[in-house]
Amino acid sequence: MTKGPIRLDVSINYGVPRKGLPAANSFRKWVAAALEGRIREADLAIRVVDNKEGRSLNRHYRGRDYATNVLSFPADMPEGLPEGVRLPLLGDLVICAPVVGREAREQKKALNDHYAHLTVHGTLHLLGWDHEDEREAECMEQLEREILASLGIADPYTED
Known part of the structure; x- marks a missing residue:
């Protein structure tokens, strides 16, 4: 765990109309909460997209022909850097607004x-967390619960 303030540069790009979507500051706050105590500095980009772009990216990078809620693209470290050199580039997130909206309505979530x-x-995916097996999924979900609770957000995995 790292201590002290984090240096965070989060670029937000809206590929859809912004009306009804979270403000850039909200995305930055959520990223900071996910990174707190885990990393000292990070640069990442978030792009909010429509179904067409989300589907295209998911098909191209994951071979799945549908739009999904969030895609994570971790930055690969360039070859040839001296040992111990770390770049702050964490990666990119793509969030599909229509999918997120539909899921929130279906799951009766704010x-x-x-x-x-x-x-x-x-963001946790960018840090290397995954949910490929049951144990990994349980650990990642618990960490998400803790981070969201620190933001005053209820457990996303419980059904009302």
Whole structure:
């Protein structure tokens, strides 16, 4: 765990109309909560997209022909850097606004809370967390619960 303030540069790009979507400051707050105590500095980008762009990216990078809620693209360290040199570039998140909106309605969740959850979830993926097996999924979900609770957001995995 790292102590002290984090240096964070989060670029937010809206590929859809911003009306009804979280403000850039909200995304930055959610990323900071996910990174707190885990990393000292990070640069990342978040792009909020429509179904067409989300589907295209998911098909191209994951071979799945549908739009998904969040895609995480961790930055690969360039070859040839001296040992111990770390770049602050963490990676990119792509969040599909129509999918997030539909899921929030279907799951009866506040839209901002669902965006917060998916931003935290995607950011943890950038840090290397995954949910490929049951044990990994349980650990990652518990960490998400703790981060979201620190933001005053209810457990996203409980059904009302």
